[in-house]
Amino acid sequence: MNKTLLMSALLLALGAGGGYWAAKQTGDGATAKEKTPLYWVNPMDPRDKRDGPAKDNMGMDFIPVYEEKQGGSPGTVTISPEIQQNLGVRLAKVEKLSVHQQIETVGYVGYDEDRLEAVNARMAGWIRTLAIKSEGQQVAKGALLYELYAPDLVNAQHEYLLALNTANPLLLRAAEGKLKSLQVPSDQIAALKRTRQVRETIGIYAPSSGYVSELKVREGQYVEPAAALFNIGTLKQVWVSAEVFERQAAQLKVGDPVTMTLDYAPGRSWQGKVDYLYPTLDAATRTLKVRLRFANPDEFLKPNMFAKVSIRTGQGEPRLVVPSEAVIRTGSQDRLVLALGDGSFKSVAVTLGPQFGDKVAIREGVEAGDSIVRSAQFLLDSESAIDSDFQRMTAVRPAEVWTQGEIQGITLANRTLTVSHQPIPEWQWPAMEMEFTVADGVDMSKLTEGQTLHLQVMQEGDEYRITNIHQEKAPATDGDAKPAANEMEKMEGMDPSQHEMGAKP
Missing domain, CATH: 2.40.50.320 (Copper binding periplasmic protein CusF)
Structure with a gap:
């Protein structure tokens, strides 16, 4: 009985030992396989990599780099929490947002030129009475602007009275048309027909309400036919002239919404739209002139006011965006540093899209929800080799x-x-x-x-x-x-x- 138990124990021991030997051989084989170097690196210059063993110019052997030393992924660097705190590492998320391109610029308020009306002389003569004394004066529709003495007007009135006496309808129609062509109002023609008295002057009245933007005549002045005398404009709606950089011109289109603010009117803003894009660029400043239109019902906005404008472009389609400060921009490549968790980081190449204020769009390279480094990323990226392949950095190099x-x-x-x-x-x-x-x-x-x-x-x-x-x-x-x-x-x-x-x- 005792011999049987002893033999069983011996067989169990041999089986366990064989299993251990087989497991050890398998483990050693796997370890040997895992320890195949990925590449060899110069100990004095981590950017100098070789596919096989080599020596540098000082005779130093290149160091083999193994897969397990890369944290499981080439290009990954692992940093302890203490080192992260010392470096000031801060993280952010890659977000997918509906964003618009914002173009910030400045502009100047002016009259709505679509609503400007010019008052010109219809006949030669002298200004007897001028009701408008200065530019900027407000006038109402139908208000007297000036009275004009014109010899042609006196002759036209006499011809109209003669036509009345002949009772010839053709002559009467021609004489009345001449008075109207000389800008004689219908009520004055009716008064002439009723009183049969010729007037030496004629009154010219405002065609619309607004402000006199240009005054080119003075009382007693002689004027020629077609001479420009006044411009009358309204402030119920204004234009704002702004300029944008050449690189921003392609983003704009007519109808884009615009927000305008004034430094001297805190708390107020005006909403308008892009009304017109001028066809040429300024050769000196390389900027495109843009015309913006704003409603001004209380007439607070005055011509030549200086304003800040923000033009929103695009359709607001969802985009991947990151803080612009997180992007590492180089001459040949743009990169972000991904935070992989457990103190691991990796630098990846990305393709940038347009800028949206303090955020920048990412076309490819990362996905929504990825954690990225927004500060100290340059220190992390400086440890990377060509094409963002990080060298192992587990602690600060001792002195x-x-x-x-x-x-x-x-x-x-x-x-x-x-x-x-x-x-x-x-x-x-x-x-x-x-x-x-x-x-x-x-x-x-x-x-x-x-x-x-x-x-x-x-x-x-x-x-x-x-x-x-x-x-x-x-x-x-x-x-x-x-x-x-x-x-x-x-x-x-x-x-x-x-x-x-x-x-x-």
Whole structure:
């Protein structure tokens, strides 16, 4: 019975061991497969990548980059929350909004020229009485503008009276038509027919209500036929002349809504529309003149007022938009930095659309709901290589590191050591031989070639300086091999600070 139990236990143990061996072999195979390098990168220049092993001009081996070191996706960088806080990383969302293009510009208020009326002289004569004394004077429809003495008018009245006496309807119709062509009002013709008395002057009355925009005549002045005397305009509706940049001209169309504000009228705004786009650009300023139309029922708006206008273009179709400050613009490519979660970030290329105030449209590259970095994105993107492929950035590069190395050469005059040191993972350095400057506070008198040391190295700009040395082993000879071994046995249980040969300067 006991033998049977013992045999069963042995078989179970062998089965478990075989399973463990098989699992280990499978795991090792998968690991070996996973550890195939994606590419090799220059330890001194992350942008320098190679498809196979290589050396740089200093003889340093390129570092293999593996898939698992890229956070599962090439181009991804992982940053701890502490580093994110230090960098000031802020996030935003890619939104899909119905947006309009806003064109901000300025303009000047003017008369609605469609409603301007010109008053011209119909006959030669002298202005006897002028009711309009200055430009800007308000007039009502039918109000007297001026009285004119004209010899042709006197002759035309006499001809009309003669036609009345002949009772010839043809002559009467011709004489009456002549008076009307001379701008004699119908009521004055009726008065002439009734009283049979010729008047030396004729009164000219305002054809519409408004303001006198131009006054080109004075009392007593002689005027010729067709001479321009007045322009009368209304302020119930005004034009605003504005200019937009050449690049914005294609976005505009007649009928686009416009909002106008005045700095000296806070709280008020006027709604209008684009009335006309002029066909030519200003050659000096490269701008397009645009005419805007606004209702002005209270006549608050006056000609030559300075205004700010905002023209809304487009149909308001849904677009993907991001804050414009989040976009990294370069000469050849525009990019956004995606926040993938768990401290991972990735720079992606995007195609930009039009600008909408403080937002910019994205045509392709991201999707609605994606998280993006809106501040410190330049610091993150600076870690990327060509085409937004990030290098691994798990912590801030330390300024000082410890490494182990063997002295290959000593130059006391220049205080330099040539050391063959071990790999330095903090700086992504492979094992190599390199010359270092030794700080002034470090004792070099007891150093000899062949010694193995613990070195503290500090980066100062482009220079690497040894600031501390811990002796690990002195070069051995036949006569002192045993004392050296005894010394090593003593140092094995000591803290490195207890056998320090140098100090920081």
